[in-house]
Amino acid sequence: MSVIWQLFLGFFRVGCFAFGGAYGAIPLIRDVVLSHGWLDDETLTYFIAVSESTPGPIMVNLATYIGSAQGGFWGAAMATAAVTLPSFTLILIIIAMMKNAVENQYVKTMLGGVKPCIAGIILATGGYMTVKGCAAAEPFSLDVRGAVITAVLAGALLACGKRKKKMSPIVLILLSACLGICLYGM
Amino acid sequence: MGKTLKIKALFFTFMKIGLFTFGGGYAMIPIIEDICVDKKKWISHDEMMEITVIAEATPGPIAINCATFVGYKQAGTAGAGAATLGVVLPSFCIIFAISMCLDRFLEITWVANAFRGIKIAVGILILNAAVNMVKKMPKKPMPVFILVFSCLVMVLANIFSLRFSTVALMVAAAGFSLAVYGVKRLAGRGR
Numbered sequence: 001m002s003v004i005w006q007l008f009l010g011f012f013r014v015g016c017f018a019f020g021g022a023y024g025a026i027p028l029i030r031d032v033v034l035s036h037g038w039l040d041d042e043t044l045t046y047f048i049a050v051s052e053s054t055p056g057p058i059m060v061n062l063a064t065y066i067g068s069a070q071g072g073f074w075g076a077a078m079a080t081a082a083v084t085l086p087s088f089t090l091i092l093i094i095i096a097m098m099k100n101a102v103e104n105q106y107v108k109t110m111l112g113g114v115k116p117c118i119a120g121i122i123l124a125t126g127g128y129m130t131v132k133g134c135a136a137a138e139p140f141s142l143d144v145r146g147a148v149i150t151a152v153l154a155g156a157l158l159a160c161g162k163r164k165k166k167m168s169p170i171v172l173i174l175l176s177a178c179l180g181i182c183l184y185g186m
Numbered sequence: 187m188g189k190t191l192k193i194k195a196l197f198f199t200f201m202k203i204g205l206f207t208f209g210g211g212y213a214m215i216p217i218i219e220d221i222c223v224d225k226k227k228w229i230s231h232d233e234m235m236e237i238t239v240i241a242e243a244t245p246g247p248i249a250i251n252c253a254t255f256v257g258y259k260q261a262g263t264a265g266a267g268a269a270t271l272g273v274v275l276p277s278f279c280i281i282f283a284i285s286m287c288l289d290r291f292l293e294i295t296w297v298a299n300a301f302r303g304i305k306i307a308v309g310i311l312i313l314n315a316a317v318n319m320v321k322k323m324p325k326k327p328m329p330v331f332i333l334v335f336s337c338l339v340m341v342l343a344n345i346f347s348l349r350f351s352t353v354a355l356m357v358a359a360a361g362f363s364l365a366v367y368g369v370k371r372l373a374g375r376g377r
Contacts, residue, residue, distance in 0.1 A: 028353065084270060091244065091255055096258075112329065129312060130310055133305050153307055173304055176307035183303070
C-alpha cells in the first residue's frame with residue numbers, strides 16, 4: 001500500500017475516533033504515527049508544540065505536518081482531508097436528517113463510556129510525556145534541569161488556576177522555550 | 187444576498203477565523219460565536235448552543251464541526267464545504283511551509299535547547315487537559331472505573347512500549363457502557 005493511502009486511512013481513523021477535541025486526538029495520532037514508524041516520539045512532541053503555537057485546529061496542523069513529512073504535498077493534502085472528512089460528513093448527516101441523534105439514549109450511553117475512556121487515555125499520555133521530560137538518557141535517573149523546568153511550568157499553571165485565570169498554551173510554550181535555552185544552553 | 191455571494195462570504199469569514207485563532211478548537215468557539223451570532227447574525231444563540239452540544243458528541247476537530255454547521259445553515263452543502271475549506275486552508279498553508287524547514291531549524295543549538303524545554307510544556311499541557319476533563323466528569327462508579335482502567339492500560343502499554351490500538355480500547359469502553367445499560371434495563375423489567 002502506498003504511503004499516501006496509509007496516511008489517508010490512518011488519519012481517517014483519527015478523524016472518526018477523536019472525541020473531546022485536539023487532546024483526545026493526540027494519543028490516537030501517536031498510535032498511528034508510531035505504529036507506522038513515521039516519526040519518533042521526540043519529533044512528534046516537537047510538532048505538537050508547533051501545532052499549539054500556530055493558528056488553526058491542532059488536529060489539522062498535525063495531519064498536515066505528518067502528511068507533508070511522509071508524502072510531500074499530496075501526503076499533506078490527503079492526511080488533512082482524511083482528518084476533516086468524518087466530522088464534516090457526520091455533521092451534515094446530523095443536521096440534515098437525524099436532528100435527535102445526539103439525544104438518543106443509546107448514543108448517550110455509548111458516549112458515557114467513551115468519554116471517561118478518553119480522559120483516562122489522555123491522562124496516561126500526558127503523565128507519561130511529562131515524566132519522560134524529566135528522565136535522563138540512562139533509565140531510572142532524573143534529569144535535574146528537566147525536573148526544574150517541570151516544577152516551574154506546573155507552578156505557573158497552578159498559580160494561574162488559583163486566581164481563576166486561564167494561561168494560554170502559547171505563553172506556557174514560550175516560557176518553557178526560554179527555560180530550555182537558559183538551562184540547557186549552559 | 188445571492189447564494190454565490192453567501193458562499194464567498196462564508197469562505198472568507200472562516201478563513202479569517204482559521205488564520206487568527208491560536209490554541210485550537212476550544213479557543214475558536216467564542217470567536218465563531220462573536221462573528222457568526224453577534225456580528226453577521228448567520229445563526230441564533232440557541233443554534234450556537236446546539237452546535238456546541240453536537241460538537242461534544244461527535245468526533246473530529248471542533249472548528250470543523252462548527253464551520254460545517256454554520257455553512258450548511260447559511261447555504262446548504264456547498265456552504266458547508268466552503269466554510270470548512272476556509273477554516274482549514276490557512277493552517278494547511280502555514281504548516282506546509284513550516285514542514286519544509288523545521289528539520290534544518292532544529293539543527294541550530296539554541297533552538298534544539300528551546301525544544302527540550304518545550305517538550306516538557308507539551309506533556310504538562312496534555313496532563314492539564316486531562317485533569318480538566320476528569321473534573322467535569324460525573325463521579326459515578328462506572329465512568330470512574332472506565333477512567334482508571336483505561337488509564338492503567340495506557341500507562342502499562344507506554345512503560346513496556348507495547349503497541350496496541352487506542353481505538354480498540356474506546357470501542358471496548360462503549361461496548362461495556364452499553365452492556366451495563368442493557369443489564370440495568372433488563373433487571374428493571376424483571377422487577
